[in-house]
Amino acid sequence: MKKEYNYTLTVPLGEVEEAEEILEEARADNPQMRLSRKPDRGENARFYLCFPYAGSRTDLRFQKWFTTRNRKNWDLFGPNYGVWGLA
Numbered sequence: 001m002k003k004e005y006n007y008t009l010t011v012p013l014g015e016v017e018e019a020e021e022i023l024e025e026a027r028a029d030n031p032q033m034r035l036s037r038k039p040d041r042g043e044n045a046r047f048y049l050c051f052p053y054a055g056s057r058t059d060l061r062f063q064k065w066f067t068t069r070n071r072k073n074w075d076l077f078g079p080n081y082g083v084w085g086l087a
Helices: 013-029 058-067
Strands: 002-012 034-041 044-052 075-084
Touching (some): 002 013, 002 058, 013 034, 013 044, 013 058, 044 058, 044 075, 058 075
Antiparallel strands (some): 002 044, 002 075, 034 044
16 A cells, blocks of 8 residues: 545636646646546636655645645645555
């Protein structure tokens, strides 16, 4: 099992393309980041981002980077600690 830190990003449906562009930038900067789209809820799209723990918190750099790109109506929830995979 691998330790990881994950986030949920919620954005209005009308801003999905912009969010996807920013998340692709994040993935280019963090190649081990896993990204998936959760089911939409109401008028919002939700994304799930996972950063593996590799002896250091790779998600902290993302969190600082994302702060400068976040919008007022975007909600980044996390980090949450988790374990991924089978033993």
